[in-house]
Amino acid sequence: MPIEHRSTHRARRALARISFLTLAASALVVSAQAQAANLGFLNNTPITYMKQRDLQALNDAAQKALNTKQDGESLDWDNKGTGNTVPINGTVTPQSSFESDGLKCRKVELVAHAKGQTQTWMPTACKQSDGKWKLKKQ
Known part of the structure; x- marks a missing residue:
């Protein structure tokens, strides 16, 4: 398998793995889905090293x-x-709090550093009745 194809394949596998986790995974998927047509931009970024x-x-x-x-x-x-x-x-930094549909919500900055690269995501999470924070669908 060519190196570029392996990197893209690895990025796709990473995206598939993360789609099942809650807040952090959802934020990463949303960020990546915006550019899903070409996953080459993910090569050698923190997400490709995350398990x-x-x-x-x-x-x-x-x-x-x-x-x-x-x-x-x-x-x-x-x-x-x-x-x-x-x-x-990296860091997790809540940015702003507000109410939406009767739920407490917060915009949050997620930062990851790996192998000299940095990625940042800015999802919005809302606190559910079970006390867990989940990504607000955009």
């Missing part, structure tokens, strides 16, 4: 930040202990 346990670490950090941090206050996260040999870290 399911890394995404869960990001999701856990997002849930914690949304529950405990004020707007503009960041929570650091990393993938230590996930088993991934690629170190990945």
Whole structure:
């Protein structure tokens, strides 16, 4: 398989894996789907190095930040202990809070750093009746 095709295939596999997680995964998928016609832009970006346990670490950090941090206050996260040999870290920063359809919602900035590259996503999450934050459909 040519190197470029392997990278695109790896990016597609990464996107398929993340589509099943909650907030963090949804944010990554939404960001990527905007450019789904050409996944080459994902080559060598943090998302291509993230495995399911890394995404869960990001999701856990997002849930914690949304529950405990004020707007503009960041929570650091990393993938230590996930088993991934690629170190990945970043921040989760709630940006603004508001109500939508009777739910508390917050815009949140998710940042990931891996192998000298940085990716940023800005989804909106709303707190559900079960207490979990879920991505607001746009």
